[in-house]
Every structure is written in C-alpha cells, then in structure tokens.
Amino acid sequence: MSEPARGPVVIVGAGQAGMQLATGLRQLGSTASITLVGDERCPPYERPPLSKAYLTGELERERLWFRHEQAYARQDVELRLATRAVAIDRAARTVTTAAGEVLPYEYCVLATGARARRLEVPGAELAGIHLLRGLDDADRLRAAIRPGVEVAVVGGGYIGMEIAASLTKLGARVAVIEAAPQVMSRGVAPVVADHVARRHRAEGVRLETGVGVAGFVGDEAVRAVRLADGREVAAELVVVGIGAAVNDELAAAAGLATDGGVPTDACARTADPAIFAIGDVAVQDHAFLGRHVRLESVQNAVDQAKAVARTLATGTPTPMREVPWFWTQQFDMMIQMVGWADAGLEWVLRGETATGAFAAYALADGAIQAVHAVNRGADYALGRRLVRERIRAEPGQLADPAFDPKTLLPARRGR
Ligand SMILES: Cc1cc2nc3c(=O)[nH]c(=O)nc-3n(C[C@H](O)[C@H](O)[C@H](O)COP(=O)(O)OP(=O)(O)OC[C@H]3O[C@@H](n4cnc5c(N)ncnc54)[C@H](O)[C@@H]3O)c2cc1C
Structure with missing residues (x-):
C-alpha cells in the first residue's frame, strides 16, 4: 500500500x-471508518491483573477497562461487544458476524x-477445574477460593506461578505441578527461576517439578490430581495454566495459511494484502x-498495533522494531525481562540473590542479548538500551559490582 486507508x-x-x-488510528488522524468487533461482553480490558491484583481483590473490576465504552464512541470507533x-x-x-451481519472492509485486522x-x-x-484467560474465568476462580482450600496449579510458567502467589495470599494451600525440572524455566535466566522457586517455597507453596499429570481424580468434582509417577496431590480446586492455544481458526477458514498462528511479514501483513x-x-x-x-x-500487542496504525494511517508500511520486554509479579518480586533468552546463553549475575534484588545479563557472541531483573528496575531500564543497541560487554565487567554498565553505552551529545 502507498495510500492511507x-x-x-x-x-x-x-x-x-x-x-x-x-x-492509535484516530490518534494519527485516520478518517477511515473503524469497527472493533469483540466477542466478550465488557469493554476491552487488561489481562495481566487477572492473575495478580484482580485475583487477590486489590483491583476493582472497572479499573481493568482501558477506557470506558463512551470513549470509543467519542473517537468515532464503532465498538461491537458480544459480537463474534x-x-x-x-x-x-467482508466479515460476517454470528448474528449474520456483513461488515465490508478495505482492511481487516485479525487481533x-x-x-x-x-x-x-x-x-x-x-x-x-479452572482455566484463566478472561475476566469471567477470573471471577469464577475468585468466587471458589476460601482460606485453607487445597489448590493444585498445573503448569509452573509465569501465569501458573502468578496464580500460585495470588491464591497463597488469599489463604489457599497451593501446590504447583510442573513437568520440567524447574518452574519458570522456559526463556528465563536459571538464577531467576531458582530464586522464584525458593521464594514460593518460603511462602508455603509446594512445588512438584519434573513430573507430569496423568489425570484428575473425583466423582463429580475434582478431589486430587494424579501424577504420572502414580502419586496423588489432594486438590478441591485445580487451575490449569499450561499455555495458550492460538485463535487462528477464522484465518484458516478464510484460506490463509496458519502455522501455530497467522504468519505475517515485519509490517504485520498476512499473505493477503488486505x-x-x-x-x-x-x-x-x-x-x-x-x-x-x-x-x-x-x-508486543501494543507495539505491533502502533506499527499497523501508522501503516494504515499514512500508507507507509511500518515494521515493528521494538525489543521484546515482559514483566511478571509474584509475592514481593517484580520481575522484568528484556531481550530474547535462548537456551544455552551465558548468564552473568549482578547483585546477590539473597538480597532479593539482582539482575542477570545474558551474553551471546559478546553482546548483551537479554537482561532479567528481580526488583532492580534500573538494570531493566538500562537493559532495554543495552539490548536494543546490541552493546558488547565482558562477563568479568558485568559481574563486578563496582562496574557501572551504563558506561558501556556510547556517549551521547549533551549527556
Ligand atoms: C492471566 C494473564 C496474565 C497475563 N500477564 C501478563 C503480564 O504480566 N505481562 C505481559 O506482558 N503479558 C501478560 N499477559 C499476556 C497479555 O495479556 C496478552 O499477550 C495480550 O492480551 C495479547 O493481546 P491480544 O489483543 O493479542 O489478545 P487478547 O487480549 O486475548 O484479545 C483478543 C480478543 O479477541 C477476542 N476474539 C477472539 N476471536 C474472536 C472472534 N472470532 N470474534 C470476535 N472476537 C474474538 C477474544 O475473546 C479477546 O477478547 C497475560 C495474559 C493472561 C491471560
């Protein structure tokens, strides 16, 4: 495309x-008609608090909305809720809804x-047995929790561990079952994963690692989780947090190729230019x-959306070039991660894990590829620049507490 939508x-x-x-389209001055079709009943909302402050009751429901429904109308965005x-x-x-309505488009964006x-x-x-993806799931789970209830969380990834922390705070007795040898091990610095495991154990969370789930035991309601090694973990309530399945069926049915999701180029265009x-x-x-x-x-969702907003509002194809970053909050740990952590990276520890505030820097071919910080926001903020600019460092420098990694950055004029 070379023209705005x-x-x-x-x-x-x-x-x-x-x-x-x-x-974003409106902020960039787009005058195209915009219809936002969503199958949930409430206005668009933030998911991260569903396993954190919303689950523990520290955040009210309305605080989850990005904006109120009327704000969409004020921007002349037609918001169709409860519409699949x-x-x-x-x-x-055209896009057809479950009610049979046919919506014509010049551009369709799958989100x-x-x-x-x-x-x-x-x-x-x-x-x-519960899952957690949407607000209704969180409400159901919250309603089922009372102090002393035995809960098994299946899956020790970041969502499973957040749920374990939140339910422990609510007084539940929580066991986490994880098939890998360590919780939070995929894409996370080993020193951070170890720390998370220790912190959960200290809070009374039971961790069963290196063992899969063979089934759930009970008559009508679940009573226990049967592990692959034959043992049983008692549970009146189970939360399954074993990752996500992609909603790509609509694309596949429209004849677009799918491959664990909808493939796109760097500007988020699928094989169909519209x-x-x-x-x-x-x-x-x-x-x-x-x-x-x-x-x-x-x-990723925000930065990709911003790039597509620019593409459609200006007509200039705009790639998303941002460095990936992510956070998770569990108990008193704010864990912030930037970059891309493949297996087999060389990790260097800065600070001491015993203090509860430290960072791990990953080097690949001499350049900083990821920084994972626990309660060390400054390392994370700096890490975003170090990773983006592919700054080189020596492991010895990074491990030295007297060394300031900020000095690795090229001097800026006026700094
Ligand atoms: C419990 C939880 C905690 C999380 N915590 C963090 C965190 O701490 N940090 C972080 O960075 N990320 C976190 N995430 C991930 C983050 O929320 C997602 O990456 C983000 O929401 C992705 O945005 P999206 O718009 O692609 O998908 P979604 O936010 O899932 O939105 C997709 C919407 O499309 C709707 N839909 C699907 N099919 C149709 C259809 N055919 N018609 C109409 N509507 C349809 C869905 O119902 C949904 O409302 C968390 C996710 C969960 C579930």
Whole structure:
C-alpha cells in the first residue's frame, strides 16, 4: 500500500491489540471508518491483573477497562461487544458476524489473541477445574477460593506461578505441578527461576517439578490430581495454566495459511494484502530479532498495533522494531525481562540473590542479548538500551559490582 486507508477498517478481536489499533488510528488522524468487533461482553480490558491484583481483590473490576465504552464512541470507533466474527470472505472483502451481519472492509485486522489450553487427560471434565484467560474465568476462580482450600496449579510458567502467589495470599494451600525440572524455566535466566522457586517455597507453596499429570481424580468434582509417577496431590480446586492455544481458526477458514498462528511479514501483513494480524495470534517476521516468532505480551500487542496504525494511517508500511520486554509479579518480586533468552546463553549475575534484588545479563557472541531483573528496575531500564543497541560487554565487567554498565553505552551529545 502507498495510500492511507480510506475505506472501512474492521478489527476482529477487542483485546489489547485491537483496542490499541483502533485508538492509535484516530490518534494519527485516520478518517477511515473503524469497527472493533469483540466477542466478550465488557469493554476491552487488561489481562495481566487477572492473575495478580484482580485475583487477590486489590483491583476493582472497572479499573481493568482501558477506557470506558463512551470513549470509543467519542473517537468515532464503532465498538461491537458480544459480537463474534464467524467468517471472512476475502474475495468480497467482508466479515460476517454470528448474528449474520456483513461488515465490508478495505482492511481487516485479525487481533483474535489466544485462549487457555486445556489439559486433555482422564477426569478433565470434573467440576472444580479452572482455566484463566478472561475476566469471567477470573471471577469464577475468585468466587471458589476460601482460606485453607487445597489448590493444585498445573503448569509452573509465569501465569501458573502468578496464580500460585495470588491464591497463597488469599489463604489457599497451593501446590504447583510442573513437568520440567524447574518452574519458570522456559526463556528465563536459571538464577531467576531458582530464586522464584525458593521464594514460593518460603511462602508455603509446594512445588512438584519434573513430573507430569496423568489425570484428575473425583466423582463429580475434582478431589486430587494424579501424577504420572502414580502419586496423588489432594486438590478441591485445580487451575490449569499450561499455555495458550492460538485463535487462528477464522484465518484458516478464510484460506490463509496458519502455522501455530497467522504468519505475517515485519509490517504485520498476512499473505493477503488486505488482511493484517497483530498480537498473540500473529507469527511475525520480527524486525529486531530477525526471525519468525509468536509473542504473548502486552508490549508486543501494543507495539505491533502502533506499527499497523501508522501503516494504515499514512500508507507507509511500518515494521515493528521494538525489543521484546515482559514483566511478571509474584509475592514481593517484580520481575522484568528484556531481550530474547535462548537456551544455552551465558548468564552473568549482578547483585546477590539473597538480597532479593539482582539482575542477570545474558551474553551471546559478546553482546548483551537479554537482561532479567528481580526488583532492580534500573538494570531493566538500562537493559532495554543495552539490548536494543546490541552493546558488547565482558562477563568479568558485568559481574563486578563496582562496574557501572551504563558506561558501556556510547556517549551521547549533551549527556
Ligand atoms: C492471566 C494473564 C496474565 C497475563 N500477564 C501478563 C503480564 O504480566 N505481562 C505481559 O506482558 N503479558 C501478560 N499477559 C499476556 C497479555 O495479556 C496478552 O499477550 C495480550 O492480551 C495479547 O493481546 P491480544 O489483543 O493479542 O489478545 P487478547 O487480549 O486475548 O484479545 C483478543 C480478543 O479477541 C477476542 N476474539 C477472539 N476471536 C474472536 C472472534 N472470532 N470474534 C470476535 N472476537 C474474538 C477474544 O475473546 C479477546 O477478547 C497475560 C495474559 C493472561 C491471560
């Protein structure tokens, strides 16, 4: 494209990415008609608090909305809630809703996100087994928690560990079951994963690692989780947090190729020049990382949406070049991560884990590729620049507490 979008833009999925795109288009002065179609009942909302402050009751429901419903109307964005898109006709350039309404588009943007993956094992249909992706899930889970209740969280990734921390705070007795040898091990510095495990144990969370789940035990309601080694973990309530399944069926049914998500170029364009894909659903050719990835993070959803807003508002294809970053909060730990952590990186520790505030820097071929900080916001903030600018460092320098990694940055004029 070389012209701004003039015809209708239909955004399918009113989550983080869809909301950001709709508002971003208006902020950039786009005059195209914009329809934001979402199948949930409430206005677009933030998901991160669902496993954190909203689950513990520290954040009220209305505080989750990005903005009130009327704010969309004021920006002339047509927000269709409780509306499911069921088909895309690429030849006719229309989106059809479950109610049979046909919405014509010049550009269609898929922002359908992902859903929580179910664990298909015997007993999976028992009452008391929860998933957590949306607000309704969080409300159901919160309503089921009372002090002393025995909970098994299946999956020790960041969502599982956040849920474990939040439910422990509410007085539940929590066990986490993780098939890998360590919790939070995928894409996280080993020293950070070890610290997280220690911190959870200190709070009374039982960690069963290196063992899978064979099934759930109970008559109508779940009573225990049966582990692959035959042992049982008693649980009146189970939360399954084993990752996400991508909502790419709409794209596939429209004849677009899918490959664990909807493949796009660096500007979020799919194989059909009239259709873009952003957020959790997109497998993008990542301009900074130089590889195809599907990322599940607020940063990715927001930055991709901003880039597509620019593309559609100006007519100039705009790639998303941002360095990936992410955070998770568990107990008193604010963990912030920037960069890309492959297995086998060389990690250097700055600070002492015993203090509860430290950072791990990852080097790849002599350059800083990732920084993972626990309660060390300054290292994280600096890390964003060090990683973006692919700054080189020696492991010995980074490990030296007297060395200031800020000095690695090239001097700026006026600094
Ligand atoms: C519990 C939880 C905690 C998280 N914590 C963090 C965190 O701490 N930090 C972080 O960076 N990220 C976190 N994330 C991830 C982050 O929330 C997601 O990466 C982000 O929401 C992705 O935005 P999205 O717009 O792609 O998808 P979503 O926000 O999932 O929005 C997609 C929307 O599209 C709707 N939809 C799907 N299909 C259709 C259809 N056919 N028609 C109409 N609507 C449709 C969906 O129902 C949904 O409302 C968390 C996620 C969860 C679930």
